[in-house]
Amino acid sequence: MKPTLVIIGASYAGTQLAASAREYGFDGRIVLLGEEPDAPYQRPPLSKSFLTGQFAEARLPLRSPAFFDEERVEWRPSTRVTRIDRDRREVVLHDGTSLRYDHLALTTGARVRTLAIEGAFYLRDLADARRLAEASRTARSVVVIGGGYIGLEVAASLRQSGAEVTVVEAESRVLARVASEPLSTFVLEAHTAQGVQFRLNRKVAALHARAGHIDTIELDDGARLSCDLVVVGIGVVPNVELAQSCGLRMASTPGGGVAVDAYARTSDPAIVAAGDCASFVPHGSATDATDASALRIESVQNANDMAKTAAATIVGRLEPYRAVPWFWSDQYDLKLQMAGLNTGWTHYALRGSLEARKFSLFYFRGDALLAVDSVNRPQEHMLARKLLAGDLHPTQQQVSDDAFDLKGWIAQATTRPSA
Structure with a gap:
């Protein structure tokens, strides 16, 4: 009998995990469970152009209806999981029925943090x-x-x-x-x-x-x-109640989350987790997934890339999560794009012009480049991602000089033979 993959959560991570599992050769049954009645959709426009009426609701779906048929993904909307039975490898649904799984993926995301204010509006879904x-x-x-x-x-x-x-x-x-x-x-x-x-x-x-x-x-x-x-809009709380109630290990870091390793594996070998609900230790760390180095990153990029790692793990391809975190925000005519994590930076370099509203901030700790924030410099943002992915470290003086050919420097650095 072919194995069954059950995915709890039908947003970015859940949808990507289903797609990647098929791409990587998983030939069993895939069931994608979502609490919302709407098909998986883009979330970033909801706080931006959707509110101004410039982004039509018809453009929101992440995948066409044909995707679920072609990839043989059983999408079940308006479906809530009430319990995970790890011993029987079953998930119990809100209507009392159950689904058996061979592989289980938790992509339960997060919910808004609330205040005791009646009549206020929140924005998550x-x-x-x-x-x-x-x-x-x-x-x-x-x-x-x-x-x-x-x-x-x-x-x-x-x-x-x-x-x-x-x-x-x-x-x-x-x-x-x-x-x-x-x-x-x-x-x-x-x-x-x-x-x-x-x-x-x-x-x-x-x-x-x-x-x-x-x-x-x-x-x-x-x-x-x-x-x-x-x-x-005061942040989010990861949806980890299902994971907690079935005894999975939780991260001890302030952001919480389901503890996973660099391969998206939880403390149960049959269960992976990805996206906003998961807290992981970057590949190469010698420490446990519950220590202070664990990260829980709230971004579309992280949800998609971690889902790919989880899918690879399910099919037996152990590929550690190495993706460079990146984010974006659109406000007025400003396109803010962030690459890397600037935690612990000691100094920074400005490239471009604040007055012209086109610049990048390069953050360093010692000689190491940690992150780059770009405003209205999308090409430089892409170069920043290459720098961070390639573990390349130009100096503060170099990037501060607008005449410095950053693209050419990257090309030379990536073709230079290693010592």
Whole structure:
């Protein structure tokens, strides 16, 4: 009898895992379980062009309907898994039925972190985006709680739609968790120039409603902000309850997640995990997957690339996850693209011009290049990914010089014979 692969979670990681399993030669049954009624879809546009009406819902699906037939993937929408029975190798569904598996993949993603605020809007899935898009059509004054990428993307989209927007951020700067201070400052000034107001180092103290709708937010300094729409974007929480309840090992790092090794394997050899729910130790680390070096990366790139690693593991091809993390964000006319992880950087080099709004920031720790943030320099972003993937390290002085031929240097470095 051919083996059965059950995938729990039908977004980027789950869909990619099914596709890659077929590509790598898995010839058994594949069942893709998704809690949402909609076919797997793109999520980045939801906080950007979908809100402004420039990205039609018909363009959102990740795969055409024919994909599921051609690749023999049984996609089951509106299906929730209530329990994993590892001894019997079964998953129990919300309707009481069960599915037996030979291989199980957890691609359960993450959910929004919430506040005790009734009447606020969140943005994680398509249903959220539909509700927010509808409400924003008549909104004149909006308060966005949270100055991370989602909050700022929503702020930019609603400001472009004509609303007055105020962003409330508990930290002293926007993007405090994910970006350097130079990039944070640039992004803040870009939003301010568009008319967005900011209240930094501030928290919500109270809400005031009229006729069942929030119309005023009171901050911890006593200030009151009038509004007719409140959007909360304060991060996400990985969906690990199924994994926890069946006894899989969890990562001990602050971001949590299901602990996996460099091959996407959990503590159960029959179960892999990928995407926002998984926390992994980069290949080459000698430490255990629950120590402080474990990472949980929230990005489309990570979901897709880790899913490919997991699929390879399922078919017996042990290929460690080595992908360079990269991210992007569109705000107004700014295309922000990030490559690598700048954690622990000691100094940086600026290439390009802040005033021209076209530049890159190269982050170093000692002589080692860790990451590159690019604004409106997409070609340089691609070069940065090549540098990081090839473990190539130009000097701070070299990249600071706009006349330095970075592309040519990479070509020479990659063709130079090793010692």
